[in-house]
Amino acid sequence: MLEIFQYSFMIRAFIAGLVIGSIAPLLGNFLVMRRYSLIADTLAHVALAGVAIGLLVGVYPLIPAIIITVITSVVVERLRTDMRISGETVLAMFLPAGLSIALVLISFANGVNVNLFGYLFGSISTVTQTDLWLILGLGTITISVIALLYKQLLYASFDYESARISGIPVRMVNTILIILTAVIVSLAIRVVGVLLVGALMVIPVVTATRIGKSFKHTVILSIGFALLSVITGLFLAYYINLPAGAAIVLSSLFLFGLIAILPKGRGTAS
Amino acid sequence: MKDGALIQINDLSFSYNQNLALERINLNIKRGDFVGIIGPNGSGKTTLLKIMLGLLKPQSGSVLLFGQKISELNEWHKIGYVPQKVTSLEVRFPVTVEEVVSMGRTGQSRFFFAFNRVDKGAIDEALKVVGMENYKHRLITELSGGQQQRVFIARALASKPELLILDEPTVGVDLEAQSKFYELLKELNQTFRLTLVLVSHDIDVIASEVKTLACLNRSLVYHGTPKEFIKEDYLKRLYGKDVRFILHGH
Numbered sequence: 001m002l003e004i005f006q007y008s009f010m011i012r013a014f015i016a017g018l019v020i021g022s023i024a025p026l027l028g029n030f031l032v033m034r035r036y037s038l039i040a041d042t043l044a045h046v047a048l049a050g051v052a053i054g055l056l057v058g059v060y061p062l063i064p065a066i067i068i069t070v071i072t073s074v075v076v077e078r079l080r081t082d083m084r085i086s087g088e089t090v091l092a093m094f095l096p097a098g099l100s101i102a103l104v105l106i107s108f109a110n111g112v113n114v115n116l117f118g119y120l121f122g123s124i125s126t127v128t129q130t131d132l133w134l135i136l137g138l139g140t141i142t143i144s145v146i147a148l149l150y151k152q153l154l155y156a157s158f159d160y161e162s163a164r165i166s167g168i169p170v171r172m173v174n175t176i177l178i179i180l181t182a183v184i185v186s187l188a189i190r191v192v193g194v195l196l197v198g199a200l201m202v203i204p205v206v207t208a209t210r211i212g213k214s215f216k217h218t219v220i221l222s223i224g225f226a227l228l229s230v231i232t233g234l235f236l237a238y239y240i241n242l243p244a245g246a247a248i249v250l251s252s253l254f255l256f257g258l259i260a261i262l263p264k265g266r267g268t269a270s
Numbered sequence: 271m272k273d274g275a276l277i278q279i280n281d282l283s284f285s286y287n288q289n290l291a292l293e294r295i296n297l298n299i300k301r302g303d304f305v306g307i308i309g310p311n312g313s314g315k316t317t318l319l320k321i322m323l324g325l326l327k328p329q330s331g332s333v334l335l336f337g338q339k340i341s342e343l344n345e346w347h348k349i350g351y352v353p354q355k356v357t358s359l360e361v362r363f364p365v366t367v368e369e370v371v372s373m374g375r376t377g378q379s380r381f382f383f384a385f386n387r388v389d390k391g392a393i394d395e396a397l398k399v400v401g402m403e404n405y406k407h408r409l410i411t412e413l414s415g416g417q418q419q420r421v422f423i424a425r426a427l428a429s430k431p432e433l434l435i436l437d438e439p440t441v442g443v444d445l446e447a448q449s450k451f452y453e454l455l456k457e458l459n460q461t462f463r464l465t466l467v468l469v470s471h472d473i474d475v476i477a478s479e480v481k482t483l484a485c486l487n488r489s490l491v492y493h494g495t496p497k498e499f500i501k502e503d504y505l506k507r508l509y510g511k512d513v514r515f516i517l518h519g520h
Contacts, residue, residue, distance in 0.1 A: 151376045152376060155373040158365060159353065159373070162351055162353055162425075165324070166346055166373075166429065167344070167346035167377040209362070209363055212364035213364065214364060217364070218364045
């Protein structure tokens with residue numbers, strides 16, 4: 001057996017990385033298609049505020065992170081649809097808001113900064129058994145919901161108005177997508193950190209759109225690219241001592257570069 | 271349903287804030303008709319279309335689709351909608367023609383990935399009607415504007431509608447493809463007995479293609495045959511100036 005798999009912390013890292021690496025791009029496909037890629041970054045910064053609350057009051061940080069991120073995701077969606085503030089603007093409002101709240105909360109408590117650093121950049125090697133159960137449990141729910149609503153999500157992402165006219169409850173479908181994104185973003189910050197979550201959701205998808213032959217094919221490819229990036233990143237982290245989150249993101253960027261210079265690259269998502 | 275009217279619009283008015291967009295519209299669209307709704311920019315065409323599709327709620331008056339109030343209608347599969355432009359095409363996300371057309375079955379189909387045999391049959395049939403069956407596995411973004419428009423018609427047909435509503439469907443489509451497009455619409459109307467409602471600013475073209483014209487300029491200025499419309503010089507009244515009128519293909 002490879003040395004890397006002799007340590008239980010690395011096995012936990014691989015399981016967490018592979019589960020998140022499968023689900024993040026799965027959701028990312030629908031987000032990139034509707035030009036909503038930045039939602040992941042925004043929610044990640046909001047999740048940081050939740051983590052700060054957890055660290056401040058001394059509870060398991062991912063729980064307040066998930067709760068706050070889910071609530072914010074629903075508020076973002078309502079602002080976008082009811083108040084007709086553009087998606088881009090709403091995201092530009094909430095990203096600094098999340099970060100500011102996190103910073104203010106942290107200023108109340110000395111000594112938690114070191115812990116927070118792990119959430120900013122990810123610390124996959126410190127994934128606990130509790131983290132793993134949460135990732136596996138919520139990951140299974142997320143995949144099941146996407147499987148259930150796949151067709152509705154595709155139609156609502158591709159052509160919102162026509163989907164609505166055809167009788168699909170597009171508002172509910174959108175809200176479910178954004179809540180799932182909130183949950184997965186909160187979990188993914190254990191793996192790649194707040195600053196890199198968006199990359200894991202978006203880069204493998206954009207890479208896949210270069211060579212995808214259908215939507216379904218693109219989804220499968222994007223998951224493949226994300227998993228490859230997670231595995232490469234973790235090996236690089238272990239053997240040449242790189243920060244795991246950054247190594248995963250850079251691996252996915254490398255894959256994008258590789259596919260982009262292929263001669264037969266079709267148009268890419270912008 | 272009164273006199274087989276699929277759409278009954280009674281005394282409908284609509285305002286955006288304080289600006290009146292539609293004023294006391296009365297319009298019945300009969301089963302089997304091919305209606306062109308025309309009018310200058312800002313005449314309320316799109317507003318009327320959105321009200322007919324349940325996207326906007328009228329402030330006064332009523333709209334009945336298939337004899338039912340829009341808010342109570344749950345057979346939306348009876349209405350096929352062809353949009354003017356699908357913005358996600360600009361993103362160039364890989365989606366095949368088959369995947370786009372299958373969206374037309376989504377409203378009726380069950381959850382989970384797979385479509386059943388009935389769905390697949392309807393998808394193939396719709397592609398055949400618009401002559402795009404050989405493009406099933408091609409990416410929608412690789413097709414020309416005219417071909418994309420046919421795919422969106424196929425998507426609308428896949429739900430087996432009785433009424434097809436098209437919003438400026440030939441914008442960005444070249445002239446040759448446009449004439450083929452109108453041939454297809456005529457066939458859908460005559461052979462497949464579909465009721466068609468087409469919104470367009472392209473007055474001279476659609477006047478020669480449709481059975482009935484409805485001209486809007488906030489209120490309903492004209493409702494009748496295109497022939498009568500030309501004879502009575504409504505166009506001049508509608509636009510307030512001389513507009514050259516050419517009937518294509520006649």
